Amino acid sequence: MLPGQITLLEAHGCEPAALRAPASAQALFEEIVRRLDLRPVAPAAWHRFPEPGGYTGFLLLSESHLSIHTFPEHGYAAVDLYCCKARSAPDWRGLLARHLGAREVSIRLVDRGVRAAAEEMP
Amino acid sequence: MLPGQITLLEAHGCEPAALRAPASAQALFEEIVRRLDLRPVAPAAWHRFPEPGGYTGFLLLSESHLSIHTFPEHGYAAVDLYCCKARSAPDWRGLLARHLGAREVSIRLVDRGVRAAAEEMP
Numbered sequence: 001m002l003p004g005q006i007t008l009l010e011a012h013g014c015e016p017a018a019l020r021a022p023a024s025a026q027a028l029f030e031e032i033v034r035r036l037d038l039r040p041v042a043p044a045a046w047h048r049f050p051e052p053g054g055y056t057g058f059l060l061l062s063e064s065h066l067s068i069h070t071f072p073e074h075g076y077a078a079v080d081l082y083c084c085k086a087r088s089a090p091d092w093r094g095l096l097a098r099h100l101g102a103r104e105v106s107i108r109l110v111d112r113g114v115r116a117a118a119e120e121m122p
Numbered sequence: 123m124l125p126g127q128i129t130l131l132e133a134h135g136c137e138p139a140a141l142r143a144p145a146s147a148q149a150l151f152e153e154i155v156r157r158l159d160l161r162p163v164a165p166a167a168w169h170r171f172p173e174p175g176g177y178t179g180f181l182l183l184s185e186s187h188l189s190i191h192t193f194p195e196h197g198y199a200a201v202d203l204y205c206c207k208a209r210s211a212p213d214w215r216g217l218l219a220r221h222l223g224a225r226e227v228s229i230r231l232v233d234r235g236v237r238a239a240a241e242e243m244p
Contacts, residue, residue: 003193003200010236047163047182058180060169064191065180071125078125078234106236112200114132114228
């Protein structure tokens with residue numbers, strides 16, 4: 001089945017300042033797009049929340065989407081890359097360390113288009 | 123750990139016409155927002171692709187995000203709801219059947235903020 005894979009990234013131990021300034025994630029998005037040869041179909045959308053000042057970013061891609069949600073109060077960011085075409089994985093840990101100061105990164109790949117019954121994932 | 127849960131929905135056997143007309147998913151998004159008492163922070167963004175004519179929709183929420191990618195050539199749509207606050211699950215199968223004509227729906231809930239090492243999920 002074609003419809004691709006979603007990569008769920010959990011970045012812990014980030015610099016709170018990087019999780020309050022969308023410029024950090026804008027640079028992260030730009031590097032992901034460049035390294036994976038992705039094709040945005042519109043400019044990224046950004047929304048900053050009131051204190052503690054996290055933000056959401058979303059980029060529509062020809063290949064599906066890239067999103068980030070930051071939680072400066074937890075030093076945590078969630079990054080999702082939904083890609084309906086195969087891409088080799090970049091060095092996610094290096095990317096998230098460089099742009100967000102992440103010290104610990106969890107990477108999960110979930111295939112889309114499955115027909116499994118309802119289930120809970122850890 | 124607070125940062126919530128992502129619900130990954132796979133809708134199969136959909137009406138191809140509903141997967142080519144964003145109006146179907148716009149109505150779906152509106153019903154999800156209403157039923158789950160979600161708070162959009164901006165209007166939804168929509169992008170239609172050339173033939174076979176699928177589309178992407180994305181809605182930034184105070185609670186995180188809602189997205190859809192449709193593949194009319196497969197009668198398939200992928201819907202993601204990232205929710206950083208607990209919500210009771212609606213009748214996803216009924217919602218996707220009513221708005222997209224889905225005949226088969228897979229529902230997966232994935233906790234965010236985990237610190238697990240890299241892993242592959244089925």
